[in-house]
Amino acid sequence: MKFLLSPVHVLPSLVIAIGVWVWRGKPDGVLRFIFPKELYLHPSTLVDIKLALFNLLVFATGLFDALFFAPFVTIAALDMMTNLAGGQMTDETGLWRGVLAAALLFPTQDFCRFWNHYLHHETRVLWPFHAVHPSAEVMTPITVLRAHPAYSSLQAFLISALVGLMQAIVLIVLGGRIEPWVVYAVAGAFNTYVFFNGHLRHSHI
Numbered sequence: 001m002k003f004l005l006s007p008v009h010v011l012p013s014l015v016i017a018i019g020v021w022v023w024r025g026k027p028d029g030v031l032r033f034i035f036p037k038e039l040y041l042h043p044s045t046l047v048d049i050k051l052a053l054f055n056l057l058v059f060a061t062g063l064f065d066a067l068f069f070a071p072f073v074t075i076a077a078l079d080m081m082t083n084l085a086g087g088q089m090t091d092e093t094g095l096w097r098g099v100l101a102a103a104l105l106f107p108t109q110d111f112c113r114f115w116n117h118y119l120h121h122e123t124r125v126l127w128p129f130h131a132v133h134p135s136a137e138v139m140t141p142i143t144v145l146r147a148h149p150a151y152s153s154l155q156a157f158l159i160s161a162l163v164g165l166m167q168a169i170v171l172i173v174l175g176g177r178i179e180p181w182v183v184y185a186v187a188g189a190f191n192t193y194v195f196f197n198g199h200l201r202h203s204h205i
C-alpha cells in the first residue's frame with residue numbers, strides 16, 4: 001500500500017508517462033492522458049480500491065509483511081550451516097565474494113513473486129485465490145492491490161523463507177562481514193528495477 005505514494009515509484013512512472021505522451025504526439029492534455037477519468041471512475045477501479053482498503057486492514061499488524069519472518073529463518077539456517085561446517089566460517093573476504101552476495105540477494109524476492117504467481121495459475125487449489133486479480137476490466141496502478149489476502153500472505157511467506165535462507169548463505173559466503181557496498185549494490189539494482197517496473201505495469205500506459 002505504501003508504495004502507491006512512494007516517490008521512488010511515482011516519479012519515474014510520471015517521467016515515463018510524460019515521455020509516452022510526447023512520443024504519441026501529445027494527443028490530449030497531459031493530465032487527461034495520464035489520468036483518464038473513465039478509467040479512474042470505472043466500476044472495476046472502485047472494486048480495486050475497496051480490495052486495497054480491505055487488504056490494508058487485514059495486513060495492518062505487519063505480521064504478514066514480506067521479510068517479517070526472514071531474520072528468524074536467517075538465524076536458524078546460519079546456526080544449522082555453521083554446525084554442519086563444524087563451526088568454521090571462512091576468513092576470506094574480497095571483491096568476488098561481495099559480487100556473488102549481491103548477485104544472489106537481488107533476484108531472490110522476484111523469484112518468490114514469480115513462483116507464487118505461477119503456482120496460483122497452475123494449481124486448482126490456489127487459482128480461486130488469484131482469480132480476482134485478472135478479473136479487472138481496466139487497469140490503473142491501484143489494480144496491483146486487487147488481490148486476495150491469501151495470495152499476498154503466501155507470497156510474503158515465500159519471500160520471508162527464501163530471503164531469510166539467502167541471507168544466511170550470503171553471511172556464510174562473506175564470513176559474516178557484509179561490506180556496505182554490497183548493500184548499496186543490491187539496493188541500487190533493486191531501485192533500477194523498480195524504476196522500470198513501478199506503477200505502469202498495471203496501467204493504460
Ligand SMILES: [Zn+2]
Nearest residue numbers: 117121130134
Ligand atoms: Zn496472474
